Amino acid sequence: MILNIHKDNSAVLSKAICEKYQILLLCDEQNTPHIGYINQTPPAAINEIIKQHFSILPNMQKINPKLFYQNIKFLPFQEEVKNxxxxxxxxxxxxxxxxxxxxxxxxxxxxxxxxxxxxxxxxxxxxxxxxxxxxxxxxxxxxxxxxxxxxxxxxxxxxxxxxxxxxxxxxxxxxxxxxxxxxxxxxxxxxxxxHKKHLMLEDLHLDLSHLNIIKNNICKTHGIILITGPTGSGKSTTQYAMLESIKNRNLKIITIEDPIEYQMSFATQIQTNEQLGFSQALRAILRQDPDVIMVGEIRDTQTLELAFSAALTGHLVLATLHANDISSSFERLLNLGLNTHTIFASLLLIISQRLLKPLCPKCKKLQNDIWYADGCEYCNMQGSFGRELVYEICEINEEIRNLAKQKGFENLPKQQSLYENAKSKNCFSQEELNKLI
Ligand SMILES: [Zn+2]
Incomplete structure (x- = not known):
């Protein structure tokens, strides 16, 4: 049974009453009213108030404190909706x-x-x-x-x-x-x-050695940097942060995006549409004499081939791809039709990433080598706060390139995995870490 805040919660119970007794008026899919409480069932006086609004008395439901505090946060919004x-x-x-x-x-x-x-x-x-x-x-x-x-x-x-x-x-x-x-x-x-604040590479909480690898590669004049991960893993934020770090270098930067999430005064940004897909736009901008090309997302073989050939012909290309980690990124490139030779001729760097919810910095605790948080006022009793980048990174240097040519990408030396990276940050619950397994 899914319980949601009842649309009449604000009309029946004031915010002060909800907070005092730690109760909420909830409803299920059949619109049956329920009183959700955290610790104690509400006093009889509450029943009297509710009786005036409903022909039946609501069910009493003990609820998770998280549900209560999440909903309390939205009570002012619910009142506005009602008004x-x-x-x-x-x-x-x-x-x-x-x-x-x-x-x-x-x-x-x-x-x-x-x-x-x-x-x-x-x-x-x-x-x-x-x-x-x-x-x-x-x-x-x-x-x-x-x-x-x-x-x-x-x-x-x-x-x-x-x-x-x-x-x-x-x-x-x-x-x-x-x-x-x-x-x-x-x-x-x-x-x-x-008007969103643009993040810089320094804001992404990368290890210093990884930050330097990215900074070195972003200054190259040709090659391709791939950022991989599922939807909602912050790939475009990383791309924008990379472009921010080279914006003062008098480069012609062209982006192809869907949608344009941030506006950058130093770049020419193209929004794809039905007539102008990623591959058509990419073909057209190669005639615009760009130095750096950002491809919002590679979804098909045509765009992938164009991106790699642009990288081979004197352009720095930043592109994103849907893949779970570094090794599946290589597999995805091969499945999309590239051969190992083409991949390693122009690939500079792959970053595979996720966004996880870190534990609240004010109430996180360590017990038996496991981090957890019970919730506090600062995190609205949720135990977590914001999102944090976790990543694995593979720089394709001369050594890796030779190894890949001789033995194939599956035999490349193992890098720090997403899980290891997340674990090393000491700020995630085991439940959050398990999302990476
Ligand atoms: Zn907290």
Whole structure:
């Protein structure tokens, strides 16, 4: 049974009451009310309050403190949602503003039972924020489609759109994806800020020796640097940080991206579209006399071959690829049709990476060689805080190149693995480390 905050939580129980008794009004998919409590069942007076709103008394459910504190965080947002249900335009603005305030990268609006459900992706985790009644959910979906110039009468096909919002004098690009469901629609809004602080390589918490390897390679005039990992592993942040470190060197830098996540005044940035895919854009920019080319993502053989041939002909190429670790990156290159000779003729460096949730620095503890955290005020009782990069790195120097030519990439010397790198940082729970196994 999935329990979410009930859409009437704020109307029935004030924030002060929720906090005092550590309770929440929750609902399941059938919209049955539940009272969630952490330690003690709430006093009889609470039952009296609830009786006034519901014909049936809610079930009592002991809940995980994390669920309680996560929801308490969103109570002010839920009240705002409630206050704006009569003005859908104001409701949409409020949702976007709040998502930015909570540092969400995406807003998810979908069905939950008969009603609607809003979730924010914050630091890689989807967090349930608020429920919507059925009619508000439908009106909100139509409003989002209208604002992003999508066909509001079309409810059978997937649609992609975009729009812009100015909030606190800052411009935000919103990319909207609409997917029809059996009933209703699922809408995901990706928030792209033009004002996000650009991270430098020094901000990525790399080991000094690895930082120097990257800095040496990023200064080369030709070759390819590959950054690999699954979706949401921070690959583009690493790419941007690399470009930041060479921005003052009078180079012509061209990027091909989908989407453009950060705007860089020192680079020519190309957004791919239906007519201009990665391979077409790459072919075209080679005639633009670039020094450095950043390819947002290599998805097909054509783009891969073009990227490697650009690297062979006097360009530095930064590209990302979906692969789990260094050895599967090599396999992926071979599976996409490259031969070992081409790979090692131009490949400079592979970085395989992930983002994990580090334990809260204020409450983490070490017991029997295992780090854990119970949660504190600083981390909103979650026990973890933000995200931290873990990585493995393989520099293709002369020695590695010769070894690979003689024995194949599978016999290259082993580097520090993602798991070993994460373990060495002494800031992850065993559960988080296990994600790398
Ligand atoms: Zn803490």
């Amino acid at each position: 704006h249900t009569n003005n859908i335009s104001a409701l949409l603005d409020c949702i976007i503003q709040s998502a930015i305030k909570y540092q969400a990268s995406d807003i998810h609006i979908e069905r939950f039972g008969q009603d609607g459900w809003i979730r924010f992706r914050i630091y890689g985790e989807l967090e349930s924020c608020s429920m919507l009644d059925k009619s508000t959910y439908k009106a909100l979906c139509s409003k989002i489609k209208l604002e992003s110039r999508l066909d509001i009468t079309q409810i059978k096909e997937a649609q992609d759109g975009r729009t812009q919002k100015i909030i606190d004098n800052k411009v935000y690009d919103l990319r909207i994806s609409v997917l029809p469901l059996f009933e209703g629609e699922s809408i995901v809004i990706r928030i792209l800020s033009k």
